[in-house]
Amino acid sequence: MPESLLHSKFLSGGVPAGRKNGARKETKSEKPAKNDEFEFDFDFTRKLKELRLELEIKKREEERIEKDIAIILEENTIDGGEQNRSFGLAVTRLNNHMLLAENSAKQLTSALKNISSLADTISGRVSALDMAKTRVVGCLQLAGDMRDLGVCAEGIDDAIRSEDFETASQHIHRFLTLDQAVFQIREFKQKDATDSIRHSYEVLSSAKERLSKILKNRLTDAVSKEDVGEMQRFVKLFPMIHESEEGLKRYSVFLNAKIDKLAEDNLRIMRSGGTDDNRRNVLYADTLFMFFEGVAGIIDSNLPVLEHSYGMDNLLKFVTILQERIDEFFRQLIEEFETRRKIPHLVRQVEGRKSEESAPDALEIDAVASEICMMNQSVEMYWRFVGRRIGKYDDSPRDMAGEDDDEIDAEKIAEQQRLRKEAKEQNLDKLMNRSRVGTKIQELIGTYCLFENFYMLKSINLAIKSDDKEDAAGLTSSVIDDVVFIIRKSIRRAAGSGNVDSVGATINNATALLDTSLQDFFKKNIQSGYPSSNFASDALQSAQTAYSAYQQGKPVKDSQESQKEQFLLTLNNAAKISELLVDLQKDLVTEWSGVKRPAVEKDKLEHATTQIEDAAKRLALFAKHGVEELFRVAFKPKIRQGAEPYEDIDRQMTMQDLEYFEAHDPFIEQFLASVDRLLVEHEKILFPDNYSTLLLLTSSELARQIENVLQKCQFNRYGALQLDREYRQICAYLTNVAGWNAREKVARLGQIVALLNVETIDEAMDVWQNSKTLTTSVRTLTLPEVKKTLSLRADFPTVAIKALE
Structure with a gap:
């Protein structure tokens, strides 16, 4: 087998040498060998050749690595020698500098030790000099005191004999203010050193007693003779002799x-x-x-x-x-x-x-x-x-006389x-x-507070008993001016006394009377209520009023008109007195702020004035509840009755209907005219604050009634446009009579009108989302309310409305 083939086989096979992976595993597709002896046959010669080849490869790799290491070491040896030499020279120089610094530090330490020793020596000498100076000054002071003692002893008798009591008093004053160390010298045993001091001390002590008696006698004589000049002369001398x-x-x-x-x-x-x-x-x-x-x-x-x-x-x-x-x-x-x-x-x-x-x-x-x-x-x-x-x-x-100035910090x-x-x-x-x-x-002052409370109570009760309408066109009665005058008089009188506690007690009693006597009087006139316009209720109310007047022995008047007048007068009185009390509180704060007082008194007066403001708020709230009762009886039924014809008008309109309604309004003008007649009727007989409250209540109720009848109607696009036109008329009217505050009362109705005046469901959702961000002072419509409002549009699919989320 060639060497390259062996190299490829043993380097890329991924199986270490000597593993028995050469034998094939038996599979289902292969047949077993005919002779079992070939299963355990192994070629040792071939295996040795493979191992020798692998060893040779490792040796060559080792040689290559050794050469690379030798080259690197040689390069490093050439460059590193220069660096080592430079580093060694730098270390040597640093060592030399450190030796010099060490020698300098040792010299500095030695010098500091010498300086410290010299400083200790100088400090000790300075301390000794200071002590010597102090003793010298003390001796000089003592010598001066001894000299002054002798001078005073020599001149005291002449001054007394010549009746120069001012000079004599000065001698005695100097004698009494001398240092005690001078008098301690007279206790020494050396007679030659102490005889003079002892003699001077005895002379001055005796002279002090004689001068004291003379001054007392002379001042007593001057007092008996009422001689002011002599009295002032001698009275000045007593402090000199202590x-x-x-x-x-x-x-x-x-x-x-x-x-x-x-x-x-x-x-x-x-x-x-x-x-x-x-x-x-x-x-x-x-x-x-x-x-x-x-x-x-x-x-x-x-x-x-x-x-x-x-x-x-x-x-x-x-x-x-x-x-x-x-x-x-x-x-x-x-x-x-x-x-x-x-x-x-x-x-x-x-x-x-x-x-x-x-x-x-x-x-x-x-x-x-x-x-x-x-x-x-x-x-x-x-x-x-x-x-x-x-x-x-x-x-x-001056109480520290005799002490060293340096010791007085x-x-x-x-x-x-x-x-x-x-x-x-x-x-x-x-x-x-x-x-x-x-x-x-x-x-x-305690008695005064008792009397002041009684005076206010009896005067207010008398004002309530003699209450009468000021004139035919008057909105309030005489009790208001009388009560405010009494309270103002009592508070100012207490303030004039200069006692802050009496002011607080008077204001506390005044506000208590406002909350009891005056409000009880108002409640009696309010409890009968405002008479309604219903015939049956009018008859019943008239009978009750006549029976009440008969029991009290009063003449029977037109019960309904009398009850209305009394009810409205009470509302106006409560609102008017609330306004006058606020003015009184502001006037008192302005007056008292210009007077310089301690912080405690300022806090007391501030707390007292807030009681007046709180009483005014309670009366204003009482008037507001009365106006709500008036509105409930006289306005709410008529507004509801006036809004009912709205549902009889067909709101699924055509373009021609919309143009016709623009010229001939079927509802809103008449409705607003009926509301305006109610308001005009009460504007002349209500106090401005009460009338403002009535306007806002009317605005809220008008919007609520219109919203109620809207829920009974079905609109198309033209009907919604007509509704928008009517809503704008309502807003214009209410803004004209009640101001911009009325717009908040009809803002919810405006959201409903805006939802009905959309082209698609998606546009309605956009309008609703925008109203959430723009509307802050008015509650935004909820999703169920939005769905209910959109269902009033007959041309909107019900399925799409129900699917809104």
């Missing part, structure tokens, strides 16, 4: 005497009936105002003197001392007021009233409430005056100022709210 409270107490004796004199004069005038007979109803409020005005003048004229000498922190103590005499006057005034105005008796009558006869007169309560408000206003004005005059804060860090100063401010606010709040004036005026 006796501020003593100076304030002695000076307040003079001011308290003036306050007592002022109180006595005002009480005498008050008990004699005042100076103006026209103001007897506010006699006590005027007396309180005049008294506080006089007290403010006394304080205002004396505070500058005290502020300069005593500081702002001590002014509150001074006002607190004066407050005792003010409280005494206020006590006498309130006792006179409660006795003469019979306040306890009125309170018992208001709280325990069981009938109208036992209740006090509303005018009497009105006068007392006004006077209480004026009294509270005077108190509030006085407190604001006090707060402005003593509410300033001394931001100078901004945070410490700010913290001390904050604490001082909080303490002053607490003391001022205690003065305003826990004094007799503060506590008693709060009691009076």
Whole structure:
């Protein structure tokens, strides 16, 4: 066998050598050999040749691969040697640089250690210098204090003998503010070093006692003689000798005497009936105002003197001392007021009233409430005056005298100022709210709220009883103006008192009365309903009204007309008072926004005004329900009756019918004319807001009735065109009388008309899909409604309509 054949056989056969795949498998088509000995015959010679040939091929392949490896290695050896040499040189240079960097780092470390050692040495020397400087400064300060102590001791006796009390006070002030280290020296055992200091200390201590007695005696004499110049001279000296409270107490004796004199004069005038007979109803409020005005003048004229000498922190103590005499006057005034105005008796009558006869007169309560408000206003004005005059804060860090300026940081100063401010606010709040004036005026405000509520209740009930139509053409009655006037008067009176809590209580009581007394009155007039135009119902309603009037002892009038008038007046009254309350709320917000108030008071007033707005919304909703009842009785049956003839018109029309209907409208003009007559009839007797509500209800009902009769008709293309023409007439009319809001009420009808005015079913589906995207405020027709609408077209196949998805 040739070598090439063997090579092909053993390389491409896909079966490894030595596998017994040479023997053929027996098949059904082959016959067995005649001699069984040939089945196990194997040719070893041929097989050895094949293996030798295969070995030779592998050896040649190995040699070829070795040659390729040798060539590659040779090439790499030639190029790689240059690269290795370059890389080695680079590594050598890098190593040299690293050695240099290491040496430099060691030198830098050594230098830094030397610098650190020098810095520690210098820092220690600087610290020692600072300590030495501090000690030197302390010694100089101590020496200066010792010198000042000697100067003060030498000059104090001469100043007292010559009655130069200002200089003497300055010496004592300097003595009292010296460093305590000066006085500790006098305890040393070395007599030669401490005798002078001990002597000066004893001289000044004795002089301080003598000067204090002299100043007290001189100030007392000046007070008794009412010598203002001398009083102001000596009162300024007490803070210099650290006796501020003593100076304030002695000076307040003079001011308290003036306050007592002022109180006595005002009480005498008050008990004699005042100076103006026209103001007897506010006699006590005027007396309180005049008294506080006089007290403010006394304080205002004396505070500058005290502020300069005593500081702002001590002014509150001074006002607190004066407050005792003010409280005494206020006590006498309130006792006179409660006795003469019979306040306890009125309170018992208001709280325990069981009938109208036992209740006090509303005018009497009105006068007392006004006077209480004026009294509270005077108190509030006085407190604001006090707060402005003593509410300033001394931001100078004079309480830190003697400390090193470097030790006083901004945070410490700010913290001390904050604490001082909080303490002053607490003391001022205690003065305003826990004094007799503060506590008693709060009691009076509680009484005022009780009286104000009673006044509004009785006045509103009286306005309801005397309710009458304003004129023949009037849309509202007198109760509206009366109720709004009463509420506005009470709220403004409470606001004039200056007490925000009383304003909130008054508004709360006013809205409660609107929701109870006024709405109960309105509901009585609405419960009988609006009389219908049906003869049988009219007769029954007339009989009921006549019987009700007979039971109440009233004359029997034309029941139907009277009931209609009362019903419409109630609707108009509810809408009108809602509008007036909204205007009142806006006016109050505008007025109060211009007054500077604390955030808490602003929140209270804002919440109070929202109560007025909520009450207005409830009355507007009440009026809306009444208009709906009016529409249900007077409009809805007539609109339904007017729409019924529509189904009698054949809507499967021809072109000639369409042209004829354009000139001779068979339905829509007459229908709209009947609706317009209803609207015109009620336009003159309804309040504009109620009439607007009626127009929208009419628009909705008109569209609904037209839609109902459409479902009973069959249209062709010309009939749908006539329907579109009628729909446009309806839209034009409603837009003209009710505005663009009416278009939303007939938008659903517009979708139905648009679906009926299509050529094919596919076009109808496109119109429906577009209406889903364009219509946002009106509910889009559902698929069953679309199918029902398209079934009204007689020329559309029913099968295609049912197959819509």
